Amino acid sequence: MRRLLADTTPLQNQDFARLWWAGVVTVIGAQMAVVAVPQQIYEITRNSAYVGLTGVFGLVPLVVFGLWGGALADAMDRRKLLVITSIGLGGTSVLLWAQAAAGLNNVWVLLCLFSVQQAFFAVNQPTRAAVIPRLLPIGQIAAATSLNMTVVQFGAIAGPLLAGVLIPMIGLPTLYLLDAVFLLATLWAVVALPPIPPLGEVARAGLRAVLDGFRYLSGQKILLASFVVDIVAMVFGMPRALFPQIAHETFGDPVAGGFVLGVLFAAMSVGAVLGGVFSGWLPRVRRQGLAVIVCIALWGAAMVGFGIVVWWADSGGSALLVWLAVAFLAFGGAVDMVSAAFRSTMLQTVATDEMRGRLQGVFIVVVAGGPRIGDVLHGAAAAAAGTAVAAAGGGVLVIVGVALCVVAFPAFVRYRVGKTLS
Incomplete structure (x- = not known):
């Protein structure tokens, strides 16, 4: 059992441990803010179309500043950059508190502040x-990645639940202020880091540096394949845009949302947290490329199962089928966490340090952008063929897509830890 539980060896490093424990607090605060912004927009406008604008105002700075931020991380002391962006995140949370406490009720001010916050985040x-990778030896990176992802997924469960409880009790302004206070923990952990200056040749953090990152990526088949398979999984196999309709039409939730809607949204994160808790075996896996392929195929199979359960319930099955649907989503979340841990480990170990920041920027763009494209595709497919077909069909496309990736990137399937194949 000890070999199955998460490997906590990286926490013996004081710098990593401070960052990790601070992350437990700040991720919960950030996830509360994720609920607070759309909730305040809805209160101001009573219009879901305005709420949907958070996707545009969040994605654009995430793409632009994610790529540029990666170039900055390769061009300057990373500790200093973390201090600046942590202060920026806290400052925007304070401004969000100020506009809510003052009762401005201006949706455009709120969206612009949200956009600035996402830029600092990116x-x-x-x-x-x-x-x-500058704090830990290569052998501990997989375990460290798993620990970090477990915290993120835990925050994705605890943050929204706490927000739902606290908003009626303390109000939205105080929720924003709590986010700013929680960010002090991260600032403390970052300030305590040693200087982390760039290694090797330092490129100016401009458009040329960003393009150099893409050129480098095009020549690294292992890393390129890791991005492609993630895009396949998230674009074709992320059915979250279907959850409101499935919760209402299939499982009987109110139109405004209810218990089933919350359970569906939380299911993947619950699975991911369980996957992180029992991740002790991850550092012992040598063929990480093959492991990613298997995990993404299982993710596709889980979405097929989820779609079949929805079809069964639509056809008059028991209302208890919701728990079988949740089980498929949770299983998908667990294998996605494992896949993400391996892909992030590859990125941190295969990429050279002078390119690592730029490729992490691409990683953030892929991770954030793929599901948003998936929302559009699943919504259109559900309108044309129904939610069950959209969910199950997306899962099938994931399996087909990952099979094509095996043919297109044989070096990725053969990749072993510590061996770079181009």
């Missing part, structure tokens, strides 16, 4: 990820 995340 620079912070690739920098934070690029720091890990």
Whole structure:
């Protein structure tokens, strides 16, 4: 059992441990803010179309500053960049508190502040990820990645649940202020880091540096394949846009949402947390490329199973089928966590340090952009053929897509830890 539980060896490193424990607090605060922004927009407008604008105002800075932030992480001291972006994140949370406390009720001010916050986040995340290989030996990176992802998924469960409880009790303004206070923990952990200056040749953090990162990626088949398989999984196999309709039409939730909707949204994160808790075996896996392929195929199979259960329930099956649907989603979340841990480990070990920040920026863009494209495709497919067909059909396309990737990237399937294949 001890060999199955998460490997906590990286926590023996004081710098990593401070970052990790601070992350437990700040991720929960960030996830509460994720609920607070759309909730405040809905309160102001009573219009879901305005709420949907958070996707545009969040994705654009995430793409632009994610790529540029990766270039910055390769061009300057990463500790200094983390301090700047952590202060920026806290500052925007304070401004969000101020506009809510003042009762401005201006949706455009709120969206612009949200966009600025996402820009700081987009620079912070690739920098934070690029720091890990400078703190830990290569053999501990898989375990460290798993620990970090477990915290993120735990926050995705605890943050929204806490927000739902706290908003009626303390109000939205105080929720924003709590996010700012929680960020002090990260600032403390970052300030305590040693200087982490760039290694090797330092490129100016401009468009040329970003393009150099893409050129480098095009020549690294292992890393390129890791991005492609993730896009396949998230674009074709992420059915979250279907959850409101499935919760209402299939399982009887109110139109405004209810218990089933919350359970469906939480299911993948619950699975991911369980996958992280029992991740002690991950560092012992040598053929990480093959492991990613298997995990993504299982993710596709889980989405096929989810779609079949929805079809069964639509056809008059028991209302208890919701728990079988949740089980498929949770299983999908668990294998996705394993896949993500291996892909992030590959990125941190295969990429050279002078390119690591830029490739982490691409990683953030792929991870954030893929599911948003998937939302559009699943919504259109559900409108044309129904939610069950959209979910199950997406899972089938994932399996087909990953099979094509095996043919297109044989070096990825053969990849072993510590051996770079181009």
